[in-house]
Amino acid sequence: MDNVCEEEVFNSIFKSNSKTVFNYIYYKFGNEEKAYDAVQEAFVKLWENCAKVPPQKAKSFVYTVANNMYLNVLKAEKVRMKYADKSEKTSNESPEFLLEEKEFKEKLDRALNSLPENQRTVFLLNRIDGKKYAEIAEIEGVGIKAIEKRMHLALKTLREQIDGI
Amino acid sequence: MKENYLAKWLNNELSEQELAEFKRSEAFASYEKIIGASESLEAPTFDLERALHDFKKARESSDKKVVRLHPSRYLMRIAAAITVLFAATYFYISSLDETFSTDYAQRTEVVLPDASEVLLNADSKLSYSARKWDEERNLSLEGEAFFKVAKGKKFTVATDAGTVSVLGTQFNVESRKGFFEVTCFEGLVSVNFQGTERKLPAGTSFMVINGTVLPAETPSASEPSWIRNESTFKSIPLLYVFDEFQRQYDIKVETNNIDLQQLFTGSFSNTNINLALQSISAPSQIKYSLEKNKVLFYAENAP
Known part of the structure; x- marks a missing residue:
């Protein structure tokens, strides 16, 4: 072995x-x-x-x-995400559209930062690293159901923050 | 809607019907936009090669450390255990009282921490706490001992019968079953017997036999006679004379038809048994026969 x-x-x-x-x-x-x-x-x-x-x-x-x-040692800091600027390459978009998109990304950043760390971690592991729920469950040492719950809540909270609900 | 439908939607687990329902909802556009924007999210750059390189460096130094540290850590544990054991033993032993004892036909001399001397007669036991000696000069005694006390703080000898305390002097204490005698040879001794304190100036004795205080003869010498290998008695019941004889010669004494309360005055040698037997029997008008491990005293007119 x-x-x-x-x-x-x-x-x-x-x-x-x-x-x-x-x-x-x-x-x-x-x-x-x-x-x-x-x-x-x-x-x-x-x-x-x-x-x-x-x-x-x-x-x-x-x-x-x-x-x-x-754990219990480090105080969470602001998570600063980067964006791959796909839009720039195909940039025949209007300046208004680009501005709006920039504003939206800023909102998303703020919303991500206000998420509880376990929801943010699940969301980003899935979105950025393409990890399946089962794999995230293994990483976090919890069941798949718990990961689905975190993912659901993460998305719900993001939308509430961004839409200002 | 289904439980955790947002998570299921991202994972393409919604049925067509559920998906259609979700798409009709007001929030769908927002969710889609969020997911769309999150597509272009990136994590900070992570240089795998650099990380692996750094890791190997860290591992090498930790490998070296591991090799070096493990045996010494093990030895340190053993060393620590031994140190603790020694320390504990030391404290235990030093907290115990110092004890000296003599058997029948034995005698010993003890020098105390302050240079006071104690001569311990046969079948006696002396103990004191060496650790507390600087604070208080306390001893306990069973049997008989002669003390030459160096000047200093109060010096106390505790016996079953009573306590004797002095400041600096020479005195003899005998505490046997039913018999308690203190003789002061120099200085001043204070004897506490049954709650009463008596001062014994030099050249006086205090004697108690079976709970009764008796007038004691004044000692004529400057130290008890047993120091010179002689046991001396002045008007002492024969019973105690025989006890002392047993102690000095480690021999069993039996009597036949003898009044043990008969008073005896005289002395016997502690080194020559035949002489000693004559010294006891002649003035008391009794006879004796010496066998291997015992002596029988019997009345002259007995069969």
């Missing part, structure tokens, strides 16, 4: 999960530097415990370590 202590196995776990671990911590706390440190910490811990952690558990192991690292 594959062993996490083997360099190849470990590297493949690192490559396929480190970015998501980084994003996951960033979505929660809004601090890039801390998110980067969390990735390092989580994988060092995984390496130290490689003999005890079976490969199929390695993934949830690193998310748990990364999350626990800042």
Whole structure:
């Protein structure tokens, strides 16, 4: 059976999960530097415990370590999201449309920041990282139903914020 | 609407009918716009290669640390355990009283922390707390001992019969079953017996036999005779003379037809048993026979 202590196995776990671990911590706390440190910490811990952690558990192991690292320690900061400017490339849109779109993105940013961190994390993991609900459930260590609930509430709250309801 | 329908909609899990209903709702356009805008959302850049490189560096140093630290951590644990054990033992032992005791036919000399001397006669036990000695000079005694007390704070000897306290002097205390005698050879001794305090100046004795205070003879020497290997008695019932004989020679004394309350005055050697037996029997007009481990005293006119 594959062993996490083997360099190849470990590297493949690192490559396929480190970015998501980084994003996951960033979505929660809004601090890039801390998110980067969390990735390092989580994988060092995984390496130290490689003999005890079976490969199929390695993934949830690193998310748990990364999350626990800042649990109750780090105060959530403002999450600053970037937008891929697709519109600029095909920019034969009117300035009014572009302005409106810019305003809408600002509203969305504010709304995202006002979400509870667990709703924001689920929403962004799904929207940006394309993670399925089942996978997010594994990361967060809860059931799929709970993730669906968070996703539903996230979208509902975003709309209420943006539409000013 | 279905529970968590927004989540199901994003996951394409709504039935056609449900979807149609949702699309008709007022909020649908807003939701669609939000999802549309979120398509262009991006997470901050994450440099995987750099992260992996940094990780390997961190891992190397942590690997080194692990190799170095584990054995020493283990040793530290053992060292800590041993230290705790030693400390605990030390405190336990130092909190115990110092005890000296003598058996039959034994004698010992004890020098106390303040250089006071104690000579312990046969079958006696002396104990004191060395840790508290600087605060209070307290000893407890069972049996007989001669004290040469260095000047200092109050020096107290507790016995079952009474307590004796002094400031600096030489005195003898004998506390045996039914017999309590204090003799002061130098300085001033205070004896507390049954709540009454008596001052014994140099050259006086205080004696209690079976609870009765008796007039004691004044000592003629400057130290008790047992120090010179002689047991001396002045008008003491034979019973106690025999007890002392047993203690000095570690031998069993039996009597036959003898009045143990008969008073005895004299002394016996603590080193020569035949001489001692003669010293006891001749003035009391009794006879004795010495066997291997016992002595039988019997009346002259007894069969």
